[in-house]
Amino acid sequence: MAADAGFYPIEGIQDGLDPNKQKLLREVPLRMELDDWYQSPQLLYINQRALFFPAFWRFSQANPKKKLSWFQIAGIHGKPFVAWDEPPQKPATNDKGYCTHNSILFCTWHRPYLLLFEQVIYELMKEEVQKYTLEERPALLEAARTWRFPYWDWAAKKPLPENSRTYDYNVPLVVLTKEVRIRLPTVLGYGLYPNAFYQFTMPKGITMGDHSLQSRDEDPLKDLRITKSEVKYHPPDGSDPFYVTVHFESCKATSRYPIGAGVTKAWEDGSQDNAAIAKALRDYKWDPVKNTEDAEKGNLTASLRDAYYRLLTISKFEDFATKRAPGTGAKKPAEKDFAFDSSENLHDNVHFWCGGPVTKPDFNRASQMGHMSHVPLAAFDPIFWVHHWQVQQSLYTWFDGSDPRDEDLGTFAIEKYHHDKPSEDLRPFHKDRDGHYWTSNDAREVTALGYTYPGLEKWKYRNLDGSYDQATHIKELTRTLNTDYNSAWSAVQKARLTADPNTDSGLKLQSLSSLIAATHVDPVDIHIDDYVVNVIYEKFALNGTSFTIHIFVGKVPDQLPYSFQEPGTQVGEIFNFSTEPGSAGNSPAGCQNCRNQQHDHSKSTGRVVLTNALITRFKNRVPHEPDDDGPRTLAGMEPHHVVPFLKSNFHWRVTSMGTLLDPEAIPSLKVSVAVGKASHYADRTKLSEFHDYKGAFEVTQGRPGGAGPEDGLYPPDAVYVS
Numbered sequence: 001m002a003a004d005a006g007f008y009p010i011e012g013i014q015d016g017l018d019p020n021k022q023k024l025l026r027e028v029p030l031r032m033e034l035d036d037w038y039q040s041p042q043l044l045y046i047n048q049r050a051l052f053f054p055a056f057w058r059f060s061q062a063n064p065k066k067k068l069s070w071f072q073i074a075g076i077h078g079k080p081f082v083a084w085d086e087p088p089q090k091p092a093t094n095d096k097g098y099c100t101h102n103s104i105l106f107c108t109w110h111r112p113y114l115l116l117f118e119q120v121i122y123e124l125m126k127e128e129v130q131k132y133t134l135e136e137r138p139a140l141l142e143a144a145r146t147w148r149f150p151y152w153d154w155a156a157k158k159p160l161p162e163n164s165r166t167y168d169y170n171v172p173l174v175v176l177t178k179e180v181r182i183r184l185p186t187v188l189g190y191g192l193y194p195n196a197f198y199q200f201t202m203p204k205g206i207t208m209g210d211h212s213l214q215s216r217d218e219d220p221l222k223d224l225r226i227t228k229s230e231v232k233y234h235p236p237d238g239s240d241p242f243y244v245t246v247h248f249e250s251c252k253a254t255s256r257y258p259i260g261a262g263v264t265k266a267w268e269d270g271s272q273d274n275a276a277i278a279k280a281l282r283d284y285k286w287d288p289v290k291n292t293e294d295a296e297k298g299n300l301t302a303s304l305r306d307a308y309y310r311l312l313t314i315s316k317f318e319d320f321a322t323k324r325a326p327g328t329g330a331k332k333p334a335e336k337d338f339a340f341d342s343s344e345n346l347h348d349n350v351h352f353w354c355g356g357p358v359t360k361p362d363f364n365r366a367s368q369m370g371h372m373s374h375v376p377l378a379a380f381d382p383i384f385w386v387h388h389w390q391v392q393q394s395l396y397t398w399f400d401g402s403d404p405r406d407e408d409l410g411t412f413a414i415e416k417y418h419h420d421k422p423s424e425d426l427r428p429f430h431k432d433r434d435g436h437y438w439t440s441n442d443a444r445e446v447t448a449l450g451y452t453y454p455g456l457e458k459w460k461y462r463n464l465d466g467s468y469d470q471a472t473h474i475k476e477l478t479r480t481l482n483t484d485y486n487s488a489w490s491a492v493q494k495a496r497l498t499a500d501p502n503t504d505s506g507l508k509l510q511s512l513s514s515l516i517a518a519t520h521v522d523p524v525d526i527h528i529d530d531y532v533v534n535v536i537y538e539k540f541a542l543n544g545t546s547f548t549i550h551i552f553v554g555k556v557p558d559q560l561p562y563s564f565q566e567p568g569t570q571v572g573e574i575f576n577f578s579t580e581p582g583s584a585g586n587s588p589a590g591c592q593n594c595r596n597q598q599h600d601h602s603k604s605t606g607r608v609v610l611t612n613a614l615i616t617r618f619k620n621r622v623p624h625e626p627d628d629d630g631p632r633t634l635a636g637m638e639p640h641h642v643v644p645f646l647k648s649n650f651h652w653r654v655t656s657m658g659t660l661l662d663p664e665a666i667p668s669l670k671v672s673v674a675v676g677k678a679s680h681y682a683d684r685t686k687l688s689e690f691h692d693y694k695g696a697f698e699v700t701q702g703r704p705g706g707a708g709p710e711d712g713l714y715p716p717d718a719v720y721v722s
Helices: 034-039 043-060 070-075 106-129 137-146 265-269 274-281 304-311 317-321 343-355 375-380 383-398 470-485 487-497 512-519 592-599 611-619 639-649
Strands: 158-160 163-168 179-183 190-194 229-233 242-246 425-430 437-439 526-538 547-553 570-576 603-609 650-656 659-661 670-680 689-695
Touching: 034 043, 043 106, 043 137, 043 179, 043 190, 070 106, 070 375, 106 137, 106 317, 106 343, 106 383, 106 425, 274 343, 304 343, 304 383, 304 470, 304 487, 304 603, 317 343, 317 383, 343 383, 343 570, 343 603, 375 383, 487 512, 487 526, 487 611, 487 670, 526 547, 526 570, 526 611, 526 639, 526 689, 547 611, 570 603, 639 650, 639 670
Parallel strands: none
Antiparallel strands: 158 163, 179 190, 229 242, 425 437, 526 603, 526 670, 547 570, 547 650, 650 659, 670 689
């Protein structure tokens, strides 16, 4: 591992590449999807795994006091809130941290952060090569040179290990086992090796808050101990809320979806419920007899693929990059045009689905939670890194060279209300040994950083004169995006080819391939009404305690926790990924960005798409139980049918730490239903378009947390009236 002395230059893996980093058609290795890389039988990937897993484990076991240890690099994201690779902190910056969440810098700040993690592993992989014979080393060095840390495409449906004919969302297969079988430099040639993807385990079995991590001179600005966190708990009996403690300082490993009250040994040693993650990711389909997940009668829930695809159709970087409503907390009114969704919002949901909710407290007022659900400690979980490389993939797929600007609310490195620009320093990341910082401009073109993603290889698309054929590339990329992720397109094409309710003949809702085979009818251009739920709320409404906004079409279940499965009425959810500012570090100051956003009442946004779930309800005449004498079934997909149906059957609830909250506990919460337009094209080289949304306030106005025209979520002329 490289020495700790001096600034550490983050360059990306550049060995063997064209030295001209700015070359438009520079050829670089591909960053592979994790399952594809892990399961590939190709010798190149076998050799990469032979080097990676030993290096990855060594990295996880590095001395936490080393600058290039997993412990310290993960800590840049939050705890223990000390400076990294910078001059010693001054008291004025105590516990401010580098947090850029709910900020326009969210996407670009994470890019050099991820490169840092990758680069340290690469250096260790090259050391692993030396354990093999001279004859074996050239092929292994080539494997290391072409390796890039994989990404987890959580928006793609892939064959399930238990049934390869069934495709669905799933966790990466490599996170399921404590050991992996890889090539080894031994007589046997292959064997089992510890798998750091399973969980991060503290070196030498110490706890995250071990006394050995304390500063020798008792300087709190150098204290590496992970501290406990305090979160506000709202008892289900409606009694006064109180604070509970999550004793992260006692953990020896990371956890996903822990269960049990108080502090259990299983949680301290690392508890992984990956099946719960898969369940949270998946759609729930309608089957009037069995209600099985492999039914082909349409989704009752919002689609993860649809949410991901729609991100790529957002026009403004400010809307794509962050869920913070522009201007909120920066002396301007809240406005976010029509793009209430964002890459950060979807990113937050995946964090929650991986970490799970906070468990109920015991009599000592102690609880447990998965590390991915807690902002200051999320980067300790290895799944964080493959998740964020997927977020970066969406950024590069979307990126159009825009010039984003916004007001920031302050960190270690950013002055409060500072106008962020692409030339701003992304601290604490240096690009050379002289101490120059990365900027968003430096992070724009990934081929300059030594990699690209499948489908984004510009050098494969050339005109006759050798120049870049951008038009052809964009068409092919769009075709791939439509095929892999545009479930909204598939849903409306299926709806067109199937019989409406109350007809004696015609095909029932089923897979699109089956319908096309049965009808011999090709897809056509379709322009339809589109329905979404847009939400805005103060990120620190509960003093930073996270909460989830659940969206229902149909009767709300009587029992918690709410689920996307039975009874199938929860359509989607929005997770507020936040933390108590004052419990985030080793002093009461906590995360400064969080404190500033709390002080300025910064608001965040989110979106849940209803259209696909409504098509299923309409085509199958799914019965509902309205609270009034309103419609029990959806009679059509036009607004004059949908809006009255939702007025009687649309609901929302807010939960925190497994308990139901009164919406009045979050006065800033405004939930709205919007009616817009969607254009889907038979030409698969054209992106679908989603536009012209109007607030259907008659669905939500007058209800606790419901939006009305007076809340200003839409322009005055963008109001739907029945």
